[in-house]
Amino acid sequence: MAALNALARPKAEKLSAEWKGTSATGGNTKNFIGGEFVESQTSEWFDVVDPSTQTLLSRVPQTTDSEFEQAVKAASEAFKTWSRTSVIRRQRFVIELQQLIRENSDALAASIVLEQGKTFADAQGDVLRGLQVVESAIAIPSNLMGDKLEVAKDMDTETRKVPLGVCASIAPFNFPAMIPLWTIPMAAVTGNTLILKPSERDPGAAMIIAELCQRAGLPPGVVNVIHGGVPTVNAICDHPAIKAISFVGGDRAGKHIYERGTSHGKRVQANMGAKNHAVVMPDANKNLALNSIIGAAFGAAGQRCMAISVALLVGEAQAFLPDLIERAKKLNVNGGFEKGADFGPVISPKAKERIEGLIASVQEEGGEIVLDGRGYTVEGYPEGNFVGPTIVKVTTEMKAYKEEIFGPVLVVLTADTLDDALDIINANKYGNGTAIFTQSGPTARKFEHEVEVGQIGINVPIPVPLPMFSWSGNKASFLGDIGFYGKGGINFYTQNKTITSLWKAEDAAGQRASVNMPTHN
Numbered sequence: 396m397a398a399l400n401a402l403a404r405p406k407a408e409k410l411s412a413e414w415k416g417t418s419a420t421g422g423n424t425k426n427f428i429g430g431e432f433v434e435s436q437t438s439e440w441f442d443v444v445d446p447s448t449q450t451l452l453s454r455v456p457q458t459t460d461s462e463f464e465q466a467v468k469a470a471s472e473a474f475k476t477w478s479r480t481s482v483i484r485r486q487r488f489v490i491e492l493q494q495l496i497r498e499n500s501d502a503l504a505a506s507i508v509l510e511q512g513k514t515f516a517d518a519q520g521d522v523l524r525g526l527q528v529v530e531s532a533i534a535i536p537s538n539l540m541g542d543k544l545e546v547a548k549d550m551d552t553e554t555r556k557v558p559l560g561v562c563a564s565i566a567p568f569n570f571p572a573m574i575p576l577w578t579i580p581m582a583a584v585t586g587n588t589l590i591l592k593p594s595e596r597d598p599g600a601a602m603i604i605a606e607l608c609q610r611a612g613l614p615p616g617v618v619n620v621i622h623g624g625v626p627t628v629n630a631i632c633d634h635p636a637i638k639a640i641s642f643v644g645g646d647r648a649g650k651h652i653y654e655r656g657t658s659h660g661k662r663v664q665a666n667m668g669a670k671n672h673a674v675v676m677p678d679a680n681k682n683l684a685l686n687s688i689i690g691a692a693f694g695a696a697g698q699r700c701m702a703i704s705v706a707l708l709v710g711e712a713q714a715f716l717p718d719l720i721e722r723a724k725k726l727n728v729n730g731g732f733e734k735g736a737d738f739g740p741v742i743s744p745k746a747k748e749r750i751e752g753l754i755a756s757v758q759e760e761g762g763e764i765v766l767d768g769r770g771y772t773v774e775g776y777p778e779g780n781f782v783g784p785t786i787v788k789v790t791t792e793m794k795a796y797k798e799e800i801f802g803p804v805l806v807v808l809t810a811d812t813l814d815d816a817l818d819i820i821n822a823n824k825y826g827n828g829t830a831i832f833t834q835s836g837p838t839a840r841k842f843e844h845e846v847e848v849g850q851i852g853i854n855v856p857i858p859v860p861l862p863m864f865s866w867s868g869n870k871a872s873f874l875g876d877i878g879f880y881g882k883g884g885i886n887f888y889t890q891n892k893t894i895t896s897l898w899k900a901e902d903a904a905g906q907r908a909s910v911n912m913p914t915h916n
């Protein structure tokens with residue numbers, strides 16, 4: 396097995412020495428149950444390997460049934476007191492957590508680079524986008540306020556947002572810090588307790604976050620982290636004590652979890668796959684459009700659910716293609732710690748094989764590979780799962796258009812008019828994100844009204860809403876009714892109670908008891 400190079404090794408050693416739950420030097424990843432980092436007794440382990448060298452970093456347990464049960468028990472016990480803890484105390488937790496995440500963002504980013512493969516700068520972005528959710532959760536005392544009205548003389552009705560109980564969060568590999576941070580702060584400030592199951596491919600950041608939660612004063616059992624694959628996911632879906640599941644990941648798992656979880660009466664929100672189109676109009680600012688598309692298509696090696704995976708060139712904008720290819724060629728594909736790296740390897744040899752197969756299918760189906768990243772080699776990383784920047788010209792019937800590729804592959808389609816472009820996007824099953832590049836307000840306005848996609852960028856390539864808003868992917872990119880974070884996050888993790896009370900002012904008056912028969916007049 397290959398070893399980490401001189402850039403990565405000291406970071407791996409530091410992570411292993413400084414954090415209780417994770418290892419980057421071949422040790423075991425721990426579960427975090429009831430405030431303790433505990434070694435699993437399982438006999439089944441998943442290897443976590445560095446995607447740029449295949450070095451074994453850690454082993455992740457397939458948590459046993461009894462360990463899972465302990466985690467649910469710890470979360471159920473903690474709920475009894477945490478749900479009754481004052482909102483100010485819960486707010487203090489997120490205030491502390493945001494400071495600790497800032498102070499430890501290098502450790503989080505280093506863990507992400509090692510396990511996931513993205514560049515250090517991009518890993519910092521992964522942490523920052525999660526941190527923003529923590530920061531927005533600080534407004535919880537105001538955001539949790541209910542309504543109150545005197546509905547009759549001396550009679551009030553009020554609504555109160557109360558927590559659900561034990562909730563669960565199941566995360567994907569591509570944002571190891573951001574996705575756990577979409578759910579931990581929102582579940583905790585609303586008074587719930589949480590069982591987090593990170594991706595078994597890169598659990599390190601979640602373990603660092605768990606330790607930071609502890610340092611931020613979170614009582615034992617409020618956040619628990621358990622690891623595993625499908626059996627753990629199924630146990631989450633089936634356990635009667637778990638009231639809600641937040642899922643982010645691929646279509647197959649998302650549909651399964653939504654169906655299995657809701658069949659047990661749980662509330663489920665499931666963010667899934669995507670195919671995001673960027674429309675380039677002939678009047679677009681060419682430089683902005685091309686740079687935006689290159690960044691959004693190839694950043695994180697295309698492994699973002701909001702990556703632009705389709706460029707839809709309208710009319711004369713089709714002439715931009717040679718420049719798009721030239722700019723893509725200049726990208727620096729390298730190990731994530733290397734200076735100047737634009738993107739790193741994809742997550743696994745299997746993912747690389749699948750991506751290269753989809754690129755090959757373009758030729759087989761009569762499309763054109765105009766920039767071919769297959770067989771890409773990077774000096775110093777002979778074992779890395781690298782795929783170079785790839786651009787293919789296809790039609791909407793081809794596999795490379797129909798499937799989510801989740802790699803550094805930009806699919807190019809052409810359209811004569813904006814209406815044709817809208818028809819293409821609206822016929823696609825996904826509805827996560829889309830963007831238009833134009834200098835025309837009316838064109839942008841028409842696009843924004845007619846496109847059936849939940850997150851729309853006007854001259855903005857990755858229109859992920861900041862967490863004072865809520866995630867709003869739609870169509871096949873989402874199952875459920877309430878989006879992640881923002882107001883949606885608060886609504887997802889709470890249910891309303893209405894209380895109607897009567898305190899008659901006149902009852903305070905009069906010194907003598909009446910002995911007459913009560914008539915309620």
Ligand code: NAD
Nearest residue numbers: 566567568593594624625628644645648666667668669700
């Ligand atoms: P994945 O579905 O393979 O894994 C996600 C989680 O589900 C993991 O924790 C995994 O252990 C579990 N899982 C995997 N297969 C399962 C199965 N058959 N049954 C039950 N559980 C299962 O996803 P991934 O490859 O880690 O992540 C990439 C996918 O996530 C892409 O499709 C991407 O678009 C999507 N994603 C979506 C968003 C969004 O907000 N819409 C954000 C990030 C990633």
